[in-house]
Amino acid sequence: MLADFGFAILVITFVLAIYTIAAALYGHFAAQPKWVESARLAMLLSFPLLTLAALDLTYLLATGDFNVKFVYEVTSLDMPTYLKVTALWGGQSGSLLFWSWLMAAFTTAVTLRKWDRDREFLPWVILVSSVTMAFFLGLNVFFENPFARFWQTFEGVAAYTFKPENGIAFTPENGNGLNPLLRHPGMIIHPPMLYLGFVSFVIPYAFAIAALVTGRTDDRWIRITRRWTLVAWVFLSLGLVLGGRWAYDVLGWGGYWGWDPVEIAAFMPWLTGTAFLHSVMIQEKRGMLKHWNMILVILTYALVVFGTFLTRSGVLSSVHAFAKSAIGPAFFIFIGATFVISVALLIYRWDSLKAEGQMHSMFSREALFLLNNLLFMGILGICFWGVISPLVSELATGAKVTVGPPYYERAAGPLFAALVLLMGIAPLSAWGHVSLSNLANQNGMEMEKRYALGIARLLWKPAIPAVLTLIALLLLGIRNIYALIGLTFVALTTSITLYEFWRAARARSRAQKENFFLALWRLAGRNRRRYGGYVIHLGVILMAIGIIGIEMFQTETQQSLSVGESITLAGYTVQYDSLAQFQAEDGRWVTRAVMSVFRDGKFITELYPRYDVYADGQPMTIPGVRSTLADDLYVLLVNWEGVTSQIAPFKVYHNPLVNWLWLGSFIFIAGTLIAAWPDEEPEHAPARARKSRPAYQPGD
Amino acid sequence: MKKPLAVFLLVFLLFNLWVGVASAQATTPSDDEVNAIAKELFCPVCENTPLDVCPTEACKQWRELIRLKLSEGWSKEQIQDYFVEQYGARVLAEPPRQGWYWLIYLMPVALFGVGIFILYRAYQSMRQPLPLEADEAQPPASPSLSDADLRRVEEELNKRK
Numbered sequence: 001m002l003a004d005f006g007f008a009i010l011v012i013t014f015v016l017a018i019y020t021i022a023a024a025l026y027g028h029f030a031a032q033p034k035w036v037e038s039a040r041l042a043m044l045l046s047f048p049l050l051t052l053a054a055l056d057l058t059y060l061l062a063t064g065d066f067n068v069k070f071v072y073e074v075t076s077l078d079m080p081t082y083l084k085v086t087a088l089w090g091g092q093s094g095s096l097l098f099w100s101w102l103m104a105a106f107t108t109a110v111t112l113r114k115w116d117r118d119r120e121f122l123p124w125v126i127l128v129s130s131v132t133m134a135f136f137l138g139l140n141v142f143f144e145n146p147f148a149r150f151w152q153t154f155e156g157v158a159a160y161t162f163k164p165e166n167g168i169a170f171t172p173e174n175g176n177g178l179n180p181l182l183r184h185p186g187m188i189i190h191p192p193m194l195y196l197g198f199v200s201f202v203i204p205y206a207f208a209i210a211a212l213v214t215g216r217t218d219d220r221w222i223r224i225t226r227r228w229t230l231v232a233w234v235f236l237s238l239g240l241v242l243g244g245r246w247a248y249d250v251l252g253w254g255g256y257w258g259w260d261p262v263e264i265a266a267f268m269p270w271l272t273g274t275a276f277l278h279s280v281m282i283q284e285k286r287g288m289l290k291h292w293n294m295i296l297v298i299l300t301y302a303l304v305v306f307g308t309f310l311t312r313s314g315v316l317s318s319v320h321a322f323a324k325s326a327i328g329p330a331f332f333i334f335i336g337a338t339f340v341i342s343v344a345l346l347i348y349r350w351d352s353l354k355a356e357g358q359m360h361s362m363f364s365r366e367a368l369f370l371l372n373n374l375l376f377m378g379i380l381g382i383c384f385w386g387v388i389s390p391l392v393s394e395l396a397t398g399a400k401v402t403v404g405p406p407y408y409e410r411a412a413g414p415l416f417a418a419l420v421l422l423m424g425i426a427p428l429s430a431w432g433h434v435s436l437s438n439l440a441n442q443n444g445m446e447m448e449k450r451y452a453l454g455i456a457r458l459l460w461k462p463a464i465p466a467v468l469t470l471i472a473l474l475l476l477g478i479r480n481i482y483a484l485i486g487l488t489f490v491a492l493t494t495s496i497t498l499y500e501f502w503r504a505a506r507a508r509s510r511a512q513k514e515n516f517f518l519a520l521w522r523l524a525g526r527n528r529r530r531y532g533g534y535v536i537h538l539g540v541i542l543m544a545i546g547i548i549g550i551e552m553f554q555t556e557t558q559q560s561l562s563v564g565e566s567i568t569l570a571g572y573t574v575q576y577d578s579l580a581q582f583q584a585e586d587g588r589w590v591t592r593a594v595m596s597v598f599r600d601g602k603f604i605t606e607l608y609p610r611y612d613v614y615a616d617g618q619p620m621t622i623p624g625v626r627s628t629l630a631d632d633l634y635v636l637l638v639n640w641e642g643v644t645s646q647i648a649p650f651k652v653y654h655n656p657l658v659n660w661l662w663l664g665s666f667i668f669i670a671g672t673l674i675a676a677w678p679d680e681e682p683e684h685a686p687a688r689a690r691k692s693r694p695a696y697q698p699g700d
Numbered sequence: 701m702k703k704p705l706a707v708f709l710l711v712f713l714l715f716n717l718w719v720g721v722a723s724a725q726a727t728t729p730s731d732d733e734v735n736a737i738a739k740e741l742f743c744p745v746c747e748n749t750p751l752d753v754c755p756t757e758a759c760k761q762w763r764e765l766i767r768l769k770l771s772e773g774w775s776k777e778q779i780q781d782y783f784v785e786q787y788g789a790r791v792l793a794e795p796p797r798q799g800w801y802w803l804i805y806l807m808p809v810a811l812f813g814v815g816i817f818i819l820y821r822a823y824q825s826m827r828q829p830l831p832l833e834a835d836e837a838q839p840p841a842s843p844s845l846s847d848a849d850l851r852r853v854e855e856e857l858n859k860r861k
Contacts, residue, residue, distance in 0.1 A: 253753040260748050288826060359826035367823065374819050381811040389795075389804045397800055402742045404750075404793035411808050558731035619755060649731070 003068050006056035007147040007161060010097070013049045013104075014141050016042050017134035024123040024130070036123045043111050043126055046133065047104040054101045057094060057146055061087050067171040069159035070094055070146040076177030078587040078615065083183055089191045090178045093146035098192070099308065100136045103199040107133065110203050110228070118224065124210035125203075132202050132305075135334050143327045180588075180612065180620040186246030190239055194266055194311075197236025198304045201269060203228040204276075205301035208294055212345040217290065217352045222280045229277060230676035234669060236270045241665040252621030254556060254634050254653035256661065259408045264383045265310040269303040271383070272296050275376035282366045285431055287356030289366075291346070292373070294353065298342040305335050310387075363451035368426040375415045375422065382411045409551070417486055420544055423537050424493030427500055428458040462499040466492035483552040486544065494541050497534050524674065532675025539668025542660045549631075549657025558638065558651040566598075570654035572633050573598040574607070579648055589613045593637050593648060597626055609637040609650070629663075631656045729770040737766050737776050744787040751791075 020042040027035030057070070061084045066072040074087040074094065089095040107129040115122050140146065148159040151167035160167070181187065204225035211221035243263065244256035257263060276296040282289045309331035346353075359367060386403045394400045430451060469491035473484055501520065509519035524531035557569050566575035577594040584590050592610035596603060607624030614620070626633040634653040637643065738752035743759050751759055751766075762783075769779050783791045795801035 251753075252755075253750070258748065292822075355826060357826075359823060362823060370819055370822065374815050377815055378808075378812045381815070382808045385804070385807050385811070389807070390790075393795070393801070393804070399788055400790045401795040401801065401804070402748070402790050402793060403795065403804065404742060404748070407794045407804075556732075556735075558735055560731070621755070 002056055002060060002065070003147040003149050006053050006060075007141075007145060009049055009053040009056065010137060010140055010145070010147070013046050013053070013100075014134060014137040016046055016049070017130045017137055020046075020130040021127055021134065024126045028123040036126070039126050039130075040111055040122065043107055043130060047101075047108040050097070050101040050104045054088065054097060057097060058085055058088055060147075061085060061094075064175065065171075066173070066175050067149050067169055068146075069148045069150060072150070072172055072175040074175070074178050076175040076615070079177060080586070083178055083188075086188045087178050089195070090182050093140060093144035093148075095191065095195075096136055096140050096144055097146050099195050099199065100133055100140065102192075102195050103129070103133050103136065103202065106199050106203060110206075118220065120214045120216060121207060121210035121221070121224075124213045125206040128206035128209050129202060131338075135330075139327055139330060143330065177614065177616060180614045180618045181250055183620075184246055184250045186242050186249060190242040190246055193235050193242055194239030197232050197234075197239050198269070198308060200228055200232035200235060201273060201300050201304050204232070205297050208297040209342060209345065212294065212342075212349045215349060215352060217349055219280075219283050219287070219290075222283055222293065226280065227676055227678065229273065229280070230672060233270070233273050233277060234672040234676065236266070236273065237665075237672070238669060240266055240270060241662075241668075245662065248658075250620065250622070252623060252636050254554070254623075254636070254651075254655065255550070256658075259386070259405045261387045262311055264387050264408075265303075265307040268380055268383050269300050269307055271376050271380045272300040272303060275373045275380075276300060278369050279373050282369050286366055288359070289370075290353035290355065291350065294346050296373075298339065298346065301342070302335055302339045305331065305338070309335065361447050361451035363429055363448060363455055365426060365429045365431045368422060368429050372419065372422055372426065375419050378415045379412045382408060382415075386411075413482070416544075417482075417489055420486070420489045420493055420541070423540065424462075424489070424496040425455060425459070427534070427537075428455045428496060430454050458499075459496070462495035463492060465495040480552050483548055486548045486552075490541050490544050490548070493537065497537050497541070500534060501531070528677050529675050532671050532673070532677075535671030535674055536668055537671075539664045539666070539671055542664025542667060544664075546658050546661025546664060549660065550655045553656040554653060556651065556653045558649065560647050560649040562647050567650060567652050569633075569652050570631070570656075571599060572604075572652075572654070574633070574635055574650070574652055576648060576650065577606075579643070579645060584612070587615045591637065591643060593624075593650070595624060595635055595650070597633060607633070607635050609635045611637055627659055629657075629659055632658050729767050733770060734763055734767045737770070737779055738763050740776075740793050741780065741783055741791050742793060744783075744791050747790075750793070 020039045023035045023039035023042065027033065027037075027039060060068050060071050061075055062081055064071065064075060064077060064084070066075075070091055070093050074090040075084045079087070087094070089098045107126075110125065110129070145161050148161050150157055150170040150172070151160050151164050152170040153164050153167050157170050163169075204221075207221040207225045207228075211217050240263075243266070247253075247258065248256040251258075276293060279289050279293055279296060283293050309328070357366075361367060386408055389403055390400050466488055470484065470488045473487055478484060478487075504523050505516055505520035508514065508523050509516045512519060512522075514522070555570055557567060559567050561567065561576040563576055563578060566573050568574075575596045575598065577596055579591065579593050581589065581591045590610055590612050592608055595607045595609065597605050597607060605626050607626060609622065609624035611619055611621045621636055621638075624635045632653075632655040634655055636651040636653075638649040638651050643649070735752040739750055741751040741762075743749045743751055743754040743756065743762075745758055746754055746756060749759075751762055766779055769782065774782075780792065784796070789796050789801075795804050797805065
């Protein structure tokens with residue numbers, strides 16, 4: 001009964017989304033504001049409806065109604081309630097519903113904003129959001145019904161949406177249970193964060209399309225969506241970091257990022273989103289790069305849907321692709337259609353997106369931001385090609401190939417290093433405003449010289465700590481050229497960023513006669529976007545330290561040990577003390593080793609690497625980890641090599657500096673919150689240009 | 701006479717035993733030696749999983765196969781070639797640098813080159829004075845732009861910073 005109710009709600013919401021699209025279109029073309037308003041209200045209704053559907057499914061999951069196929073697939077009697085509830089996004093059909101629900105929450109939030117100054121955008125924002133929602137709801141209704149039930153017929157037991165002829169409801173005694181790898185806290189939070197990032201990127205895209213359709217191609221759409229973009233970006237970033245932490249804690253290979261296609265699928269919209277966040281500043285400040293910003297937002301949306309498709313369709317088999325189904329063609333048609341329509345609109349409005357400013361120097365802020373965009377696009381190109389080339393190879397040669405970490409690291413590594421360097425230098429550059437007298441009196445070369453000298457004048461002081469860092473690294477015996485370059489760039493960017501804070505706070509402190517720290521606080525408060533951005537940069541720098549540490553200096557060893565024997569690695573001695581096997585309350589069999597860790601002969605701590613075998617036979621390897629800011633000692637009980645009470649194989653990883661990666665991510669998130677913190681929107685924001693007006697404005 | 705013969709036989713036996721044990725020790729590669737090669741091979745069954753961390757029974761057997769080949773004196777390249785021959789190029793962490801596969805390596809370089817070209821062209825085009833700005837950029841001596849006007853424009857520009 002509840003399952004049927006849930007499906008009915010899904011169908012109603014799907015029909016409502018179709019109605020919303022039709023009403024918005026009719027309202028616009030017939031110049032009837034009441035229809036647009038009706039579409040807006042219909043869109044508002046989708047959130048409570050989908051909340052009801054999601055609650056319905058959650059109730060079925062929590063109560064273990066195994067008659068429902070999805071409940072059977074992702075839960076079992078021995079699972080704790082919180083896991084049963086979070087299993088909502090543990091399988092394909094549930095996660096699609098969850099996606100739609102989050103989408104409805106965001107569209108509701110955007111629909112409830114003040115539209116007084118942007119009435120012409122409203123029908124198109126509603127339309128784009130509703131098309132996206134209708135697509136995902138359609139997947140649930142037509143392909144992946146989370147409320148499908150088991151029925152016994154003459155042909156056997158199968159799941160159907162509607163009762164088949166002569167069917168008798170069939171309820172298995174227990175379910176399959178959630179994949180053990182998904183039972184980790186990181187994996188419980190990771191998908192919602194990614195989905196939040198994905199769905200919130202739909203909002204800037206919707207406004208961009210609205211701007212293209214209406215012809216209101218000034219920077220208004222960018223100003224409205226700036227915060228949405230930051231929110232999307234922070235969620236996507238959080239999702240990526242949590243995914244990395246989950247891999248580190250659960251997958252048992254001593255790393256956090258394996259360049260798996262599905263990881264890359266989530267990373268690609270982040271890359272375009274980050275490029276977009278930077279390049280919109282050029283449009284806002286200088287009225288330039290309008291075409292490029294449109295391209296970036298269209299690409300981000302396409303990559304969001306592409307990422308969801310890869311994650312959910314299992315088209316590229318990988319560790320993430322747990323769920324597989326036949327929704328691929330629908331996804332491809334949707335991605336293709338939205339992309340083609342978006343590009344067609346962009347071409348149609350190409351002339352109205354001409355730059356209003358002029359580039360004066362390759363050392364100006366806008367030129368360096370362009371370079372930043374090139375680097376992000378370069379990494380995107382590597383990622384995209386790396387993901388699709390095995391498929392292309394299969395099509396071209398019939399043989400599939402693996403494009404693994406060495407490929408990505410070699411190709412993208414130099415671009416990441418260049419980005420770190422640019423992150424330091426770009427804030428020292430000046431925006432390309434130029435006085436008329438300068439413009440008249442200086443030729444191109446003089447202008448380049450002027451901008452370059454401007455950077456050099458500010459650069460030399462922060463460069464001193466970077467040079468000292470390089471010398472210190474050499475004295476410490478580090479000879480890895482990539483590590484030396486990376487850490488020197490990190491030192492330079494850190495000192496420039498801190499110098500920027502110091503310079504501005506000191507100037508304010510002197511001018512306002514304020515205490516230095518008060519000046520720093522007020523400065524950041526007055527220009528949250530800029531200083532939040534710098535804090536984000538500091539977070540990225542710390543993350544870079546962690547990445548350089550683990551990528552360049554990780555060591556590992558594996559040995560089989562008898563009780564009392566030990567392994568020595570990177571100055572640590574790890575001694576095998578004992579092994580215990582027992583059954584946990586949730587039914588899994590746990591094999592746990594006790595290891596003593598010594599350094600310089602002194603006992604430091606005990607570690608408990610273990611492996612769990614779940615009722616369905618699925619194993620999970622949990623490392624014993626000793627974490628400090630200097631390094632991680634990461635010990636695995638290598639269950640796959642065969643453990644006996646006499647002898648057990650252990651793998652020990654020494655991961656230098658890896659915790660800076662996690663620490664940096666906290667600072668990164670804090671910086672994003674500072675940058676995204678709401679300001680009072682001015683009553684009359686400047687609209688740079690209104691070159692064309694739509695024929696109809698619902699607010700008029 | 702019998703005693704020296706017995707001693708000789710005993711010494712001979714012990715020597716052979718020692719040589720046997722020593723050679724067995726010398727030719728049994730360590731887990732680390734096996735993993736160093738397994739790390740660069742991908743599981744032919746479970747995609748995107750390096751062989752050194754793959755928990756399946758098949759991969760365990762493949763690691764033992766690497767150990768066996770190493771003990772027989774095979775080099776890393778020979779073992780990799782053997783796996784490619786048996787399971788195809790997909791077992792390598794990267795496509796082999798030959799034939800069609802070069803496209804996989806060259807495409808990002810080509811794309812980046814195109815990106816640099818586009819950036820250069822964009823930069824060049826954005827350096828061209830805009831029609832409006834070109835008019836404004838007339839020398840200050842122009843009778844149409846007084847000093848007061850110039851100051852106002854400067855102020856406006858400063859406001860936009």
